[in-house]
Amino acid sequence: MTGTTDVRPEAAPAVAGRGRLPYVPVLVLLALLVVAAATAGIAFGSVPLPPGQVWGILLHRLVPSLVDPTWPPVRETIVMDVRLPRVLLGGVVGAGLSVCGMALQALVRNPLADPMLLGVSSGATVGAVLVMVLGLSAFGAFSLPVAAFAGALVALLLVYFLARTGGRMTTVRLVLSGVATGEVLSAIASYLIVTSGDPRKTESALRWMLGGLAGTTWDLVWIPAGAVLLGTASLLAVSRPLNLLLAGEEAAASLGLNVHRFRAALFVLVALVIGAIVAVSGSIGFVGLMMPHVVRLLVGADHRRALPAVALLGAAFLIAADLAARSVIAPEEIPIGILTALVGGPCFLWLMRRRAAR
């Protein structure tokens, strides 16, 4: 052999400490952000309420003896029946999109993946547009979300079977199937809208496609809330395998993961959650793409740390975005999808360029 004596390791370059923030304070801060956004979201509206009163009403509802009602009953109705469900749904949608975006980015091992990439949202759009254009109402007030979710399921099945052959699901095939299925379904939705010949229907379909939380009632909150909670809990349970996906297919297999089965299960889980979200909120872009990036910058890519953080950040962001959507040109509402893209796009590009410059 070469007879090297034990040479001292070459002077290590000063460790590029990434200045990552301590985890628990970040999490607490994000939770406070959610509370602040929710308070503002409930307080603001055509009848502005002082934040103290918002909390008074909420606490009074939880523990009646704690706070004496000093407000007119109509305000309680506004908070409990109009604004709270909308803010909650905003939080649920934001958290769900962000968590799914992060899982999906690990699934396809590409940080540029967005939940809308799966084709599921286009499927939901076709379902929703069908209801609006044909005026179906088999499920009463639920007709639209039910049809949208059914559309999402159809898209899910299509993409799943297109992407999976011989028990294998490769990321390239998944992305291609998702994009192609999405394009076809979007084309169908556009065709339905254009040929409906009714400007009112066209407008409501267009509004739905751009996303929004207007007219949220309690009935609409429970199902997506359950889906997002369950989905997030499941993803947290598999946060280590998710990390392995980042290491690559072969490495993940060598570390004991059945990569193809895990990927397929993960796809179904994410698609179901996205379907439940899109069914009530329309397709809101950029949240699922952007929030994971911000969180990875804050706490790193380890999913055990990043998933809880991204859920909180996504919730806070979407509640704030919804607040902006209904207040910027009040009493009119801007579709929230326009806002998230307007704010999110530039932020995203800025982040990307800043990272490249590092």
Place this chain on the structure above:
Amino acid sequence: MTTAGAPARLRAEKVSVVAGGRALVHDVTFHVEPGEVLALVGPNGAGKSTLLRTVYRALRPTSGRVLLDDEDVWRMPGRHVARRLAAVLQETPGEFDLTVYDVTAMGRTPYKRAFQGDDAEDRRIIMDALASLDVADLAEAPFDRLSGGEKQRVLIARALAQRTGTMVLDEPTNHLDLRHQLDALRQVRRLGVTAIIALHDLNLAAAFSDRICVLDAGRVVATGPPATVLTPALLEEVYRVAADVTSDPRTGIPQISVMPFGRSALPDADEGTPR
């Protein structure tokens, strides 16, 4: 560092891999005894990586069995295999902001249940693994920004963190400079684990393995101690190169010197004295 799990006996029995109607690996049988190091050599496309993939459970063989202490790795739960057999591969984590520590910590996954965090013991194992590969001071650095050699060492550290008695290494010395090539292979030897290592460099293979298995076009063409396997005739036949094999007088390790321009370009070729 503390010892790894018990070295196992690793065997392949008539393993074949057929893809697209072509046999990439054909009827390969080999065995590695506990604590033994087997070098897998052969030209590009000989099927080394494909064969190794059937061992670390990335590719199910079309036929044949891979046995870890007489248990078929393809009939065991993946996690259980990963506690006994680790792999060092060419594949690296991509464009996510993983730190060196994060990447190494993945080695603890096979031991963990859902929601189970890393405890002090895990952290010690991870830092020990990094330290033994000389990269402990990079623990908080982003994996992306390491040099090729540093990345390779971190991936070896990840395999060490798995605490297995058996290791599969696919070209572990790629991207490494001379010192780190030796360090990496010495580290594997020092662990006393059963190891199968695919190597391009025949001199490294001769120096660090107990036996060499030569693969050509998906078949085993020779197996045995380096000194008996590495002959000019075999190198000529498998690699189509002219080479001399001498024995290092101090260590007794076979040394291969390839003639870059062939035998006929040597000065003594004129005298017609083949060596």
